[in-house]
Amino acid sequence: MSSGDVDKVALEAHAYTPGLKVKAYTVVKRLRRLPLPGEVFVKVGDQVDFATEVARTMIPGEPHLINAAAKLGIEKDSLADYMKKKIGDKVSKDERIAGFTGFFGLMKNWVLSPADGYIENVSKASGQVVVRENPVPVSIRSYVGGRVVEVLEREGALIEAEGAFIQGIFGIGGETHGQIHIIVKDPRARLTEDLVTPDCRGMVLVGGALATGEALKRCLKVGVAGVITGGILDVDLEGLLGYEIGVAITGEENIGLTIVITEGFGEMAMNPRTLELLGKHEGRMAAISGATQIRAGVIRPEVIIPTEASVELSEREDLTGGMMSGTPVRIIRQPYFGALGKVVSLPVELAVVETESDVRVVEVALEDGRRVVVPRANVEIIEV
Numbered sequence: 001m002s003s004g005d006v007d008k009v010a011l012e013a014h015a016y017t018p019g020l021k022v023k024a025y026t027v028v029k030r031l032r033r034l035p036l037p038g039e040v041f042v043k044v045g046d047q048v049d050f051a052t053e054v055a056r057t058m059i060p061g062e063p064h065l066i067n068a069a070a071k072l073g074i075e076k077d078s079l080a081d082y083m084k085k086k087i088g089d090k091v092s093k094d095e096r097i098a099g100f101t102g103f104f105g106l107m108k109n110w111v112l113s114p115a116d117g118y119i120e121n122v123s124k125a126s127g128q129v130v131v132r133e134n135p136v137p138v139s140i141r142s143y144v145g146g147r148v149v150e151v152l153e154r155e156g157a158l159i160e161a162e163g164a165f166i167q168g169i170f171g172i173g174g175e176t177h178g179q180i181h182i183i184v185k186d187p188r189a190r191l192t193e194d195l196v197t198p199d200c201r202g203m204v205l206v207g208g209a210l211a212t213g214e215a216l217k218r219c220l221k222v223g224v225a226g227v228i229t230g231g232i233l234d235v236d237l238e239g240l241l242g243y244e245i246g247v248a249i250t251g252e253e254n255i256g257l258t259i260v261i262t263e264g265f266g267e268m269a270m271n272p273r274t275l276e277l278l279g280k281h282e283g284r285m286a287a288i289s290g291a292t293q294i295r296a297g298v299i300r301p302e303v304i305i306p307t308e309a310s311v312e313l314s315e316r317e318d319l320t321g322g323m324m325s326g327t328p329v330r331i332i333r334q335p336y337f338g339a340l341g342k343v344v345s346l347p348v349e350l351a352v353v354e355t356e357s358d359v360r361v362v363e364v365a366l367e368d369g370r371r372v373v374v375p376r377a378n379v380e381i382i383e384v
Contacts, residue, residue, distance in 0.1 A: 015078065020330060020380045021276050022130045023165045028304055029149070032140045033156035043123065044150065048142040050177040050287055055140050055156045061133025064114045068098050069127025071111050076127030083122055083129075090118050091131060098129065143175045144287040145306040163307035168228070169332070170265070171290030171301025172237070173258030174191060176340060177204075178225030180286050180305065182279050184208035187270040191229050193218045200224050204286050204303075206278045210267040211259070213239050219257055226258040226288045228278065228303060230270035231312060231338075249299065251291025258290045260301040263330075264338035271330075271382070281305045323381055333378040340382070341366040344368050347373075 038057025042048065069076045085097045091113040099110035113131050121130040146161030146197045181200065184207030185189050191208035196218040204226040205219065211229040213236030220225055220240075238244050241253060262274050293299035323329065327343045341364040350358040351373070359375045366372060 008352045008379055020169065020382050020383055021165055021167045022271070022277060024277060024280075025163065025307070027160060027162050028144070028165055029158055029160045031143055031156065031158050032142060033139060033152065034154075035138065037154040038138075040151055040154060043153065046148040047146075048148060048159060049145045050285060052142040053139050054159075056140055057138055058135035061117055061135055062115075063120065064117075064131045064133070065130065066097075066111060066114070066129045067127060068111045068129045070238065072109050074127075077124045077128075079124060080122060085119050085185050086289075087119050087122055093117050093118075097131070103125075105265070142176075143289075144304050145285065161304060161306045164198040164281060164303075166228075166262070166274060166277065166303040168259040168260040168262045168292075168301040168303070169330075169338075170232075170250075171224070171259055171292050172241070172346045173255065173290035174251055174253070175287065175289045176225045176258045177285055177287045178282050179203050180206060180278060180284050182206050182275075183232075183281050184229075185275075185279075187230065187272055187275050190267070191215050196222055196224065198222055204228060204288055207270065207275060209269040212236065216240050216257070217257070218370070220255065224257060224289075226260065226264065228260045228288070230263040231260070231266050231268035232259065232261050233267075234265055238355050249291065249293045251289065251299075253290070254271050257274045258288050260288055260290055261304060264332075266338070268338045278303070278367060281307070323362070323376070328382040328384060329362075329379040330382055331364065331372075331374060333374075336366070336372055339364075339366050339368075341371075341372075344371060346376075355358065 032054045034055050034057045036057045042053040042054055064248060069079050072082055074082060082100055083098045085091055091097055093113055093116050095113045096110045097113050099241045101108045115131060115133045117131050117133040120132040140156060142159050144159060146159045148157050149160045150158035164315045181203045183195050183205045188209050189209040193214040196215055201223040202225050205224055206228045211227050211232055217243055243336055264268055283317040284305055286303055290301045291299050292301050323343055325345060329341060329343060331339045333336060344363040344365050346362055351361045353359055353375055361373050362373060362376045362379060363373050
């Protein structure tokens with residue numbers, strides 16, 4: 001075999017591409033860190049559940065800048081003579097902090113505090129007073145059940161969990177947890193409003209090719225913790241949020257419901273492997289997050305189901321060799337967005353795509369029997 005043939009075989013054997021993980025067993029680590037130094041409540045070796053308080057700090061309140069000298073009609077450098085409160089004093093909303101009465105009480109001029117807080121500064125140079133609102137307590141919780149493997153002094157801790165791990169393609173809503181409940185067993189069926197009952201409160205509902213807008217609104221009303229489904233309509237998502245969602249980071253939506261989409265936008269049957277894995281854990285507690293970022297520094301929505309390390313060794317093996325013939329993949333761009341299949345071949349030669357660019361491509365056998373050739377950047381590995 002010539003050196004050129006060897007190079008060709010090597011190129012066909014491996015092609016590295018982002019992986020969308022669906023793992024029966026893996027080890028995940030999540031760093032829980034405060035935005036400012038504070039107090040850490042856990043130590044290395046501690047077992048934590050989904051809502052253990054890991055650390056807490058106090059965030060400074062909002063400052064309010066008041067042009068007190070102008071309000072009182074006095075010289076800036078004489079403001080201190082009219083102050084009724086000094087730096088550091090606590091104040092209540094609408095409490096008098098500066099002012100005067102004159103002409104036997106007939107003339108009054110007062111500066112009132114705009115909020116509860118304290119006097120942070122009184123400036124003779126500018127004639128301004130700064131009232132800062134009271135500090136706001138901020139705590140971080142463990143998010144996932146597991147073990148503390150590292151403590152960051154005054155900052156937080158690193159939590160390690162073993163169990164099932166599933167990544168979605170898109171999501172909204174922050175971190176939450178709840179009991180897994182397979183509400184739609186057919187991956188091609190819809191998750192509809194009538195299936196969401198009061199018994200679903202606090203649960204993570206799973207299944208279907210589409211969660212309807214009415215079903216999602218019903219989930220909010222009932223108090224469902226999260227929804228994991230195959231697809232969603234953008235119009236239903238906008239109706240739920242009240243605005244059009246952009247392509248930046250999601251996960252900060254404060255709507256009381258976390259949604260993880262496993263396949264994409266539209267009515268898209270959930271990957272049977274994903275549904276089967278979730279079904280094996282029906283009744284277990286799961287941590288889920290809808291945070292998504294599709295730009296640089298990719299963040300995927302996720303489902304973590306901590307379990308005992310009792311699975312077969314073969315299920316613990318990670319897909320580390322990259323993409324090769326037989327690798328299960330999902331296409332992540334049009335015109336085959338969301339389609340599942342397996343790699344047939346990885347041609348060495350560059351191909352010209354619609355944009356007239358020369359790129360490396362991959363041949364994929366789709367589950368519906370079609371064979372398509374797409375840029376390698378348009379697919380991601382499904383790790384199973």
